[in-house]
Amino acid sequence: MNYEIDSILNRAPCGFLSFTDDSKILMINITLLEMLGYQIDELHGKKIELILPIGSRIFYQTHFSPLLKLHNKAEDIYFALQTKQGKDIPMLINAVRQRHEETFVSNCILIPISQRIHYENEILKAKKVAETAILAQKQAELELRKLYEELRCVTQKLEKLVNIDGLTHIANRRCFDDRLEQEWLRLCREKQPISLLLFDVDYFKRYNDAYGHQLGDECLVKLAQAAQVAVSRSTDLVARYGGEEFVIILPNTDLEGAIAVAERLHKSVQSLGIAHQTSDVSSVVTISLGLAALVPSLEKSPKDLINQADQALYRAKQKGRNQTAIAM
Structure with a gap:
């Protein structure tokens, strides 16, 4: 055995014994030496029978050794040293x-019966800890x-607060900008x-002056709802652009x-019947x-689409309002 293995075996809390088929001791660790009261040179190369009482010698010769040679292992065998x-x-020996x-060499781990309960208790403690x-x-x-x-729920609420207009409860300007960019690409x-x-x-402005800002806010809410009715697909987005x-x-x-x-939007708004004298x-x-x-391209940007719609809106107002103007 090399030095590292010898070092590990010597520090082990249980006994370790290695012997040949003709019963000569090849290695015995310090733990077992201290249990038996021997020095290493007193046992190395000696017959294993030297550390066995009469009853164990007979058991070793008639049962233990033949069992090892037949199965190449012997587990949970009890006999005395x-x-x-x-x-x-x-x-308690496992070989x-x-x-x-x-x-052939037989390697044995030996635990005194008096310590077995201690080991089992330690194992149980370890299991309980695990x-x-x-x-x-x-x-x-x-x-x-x-x-x-x-956190997911809070994040969703925050996203809603960030992207939803507080008055009309539809998408706000930020949400519109993000969606337009995504759809454009x-x-x-x-x-x-x-x-x-x-x-x-x-x-x-005349409506607010005549009816007050509270009714003005209610008018914008109803207008947002009418716009939602006018669109027909989940991919369409209605947003408050400002004011x-x-x-x-x-x-x-x-x-x-x-x-x-x-056309549906004009009809939907007029069907609200909100008085504006x-x-x-x-x-x-x-x-x-x-x-x-238009059809988006790399040569254009979303701002081009917004500018065209804005110019068309200006023309609709110039032509008398309450109508749609189409970008040229």
Whole structure:
């Protein structure tokens, strides 16, 4: 055996004994030497029978040694060793027989019966510690999953607060900017059209002055709801652009499809029947709308689409309001 193995075996808390098929002791660790009261040179190369009492010698010769040679192992065998002073020490022995060079060697681990209970208690303690640790780990994992779920819910609420307009509860300007950028890149790759509707309330300042800001806010909420009714797909986005201005993103929608949505939107707003006696175009709230449609490309940007819709909205107002103007 090499030095490292010898060192490990000598520090082991249990006895270790190695002997040949002709019963000569090859190695005995310090722990077993101290149990038996011998020095290493007193046992090395000697017959194993030297440390066996009469009863154990007979058992060794008639049962233990033949068992080892037949099965190459012997597990949980009880027999006694004898100290130098002649005292018997009952042992629990586990042995493995292996080929070593040109002979066979049996390596044995020996635990005094008096210490076995101690070892078993230590094993039980270790198992209990391990079980407690496993339970603690499972509990920690449950708590961690709970925290993750709570964090996910908080994150969703924060995202909603960040992306939802506080008054109308539809998408806000930030959400609109992010969605338009995403759709622009996607449709640029797919070479599919996108349309934008930009609209606001006709003579809304007059409405606020005549009816008050509280009714003005209620009017914007109803307008947002009407816009939601006018769109028909989950991919469409209605957002508050700022003040009384609103915007609708219509992905994968050409000019004809966008005009149809604009017409539905005008009807939806007028059907609300919100009184507006200070308007020059109607006795109820109406909207002016600018429409732009194009196929995104790398040569253009989302701002180009917004600018076209904004210019169209300006023309709709110049032409008398309560109508849709299409970007040229």
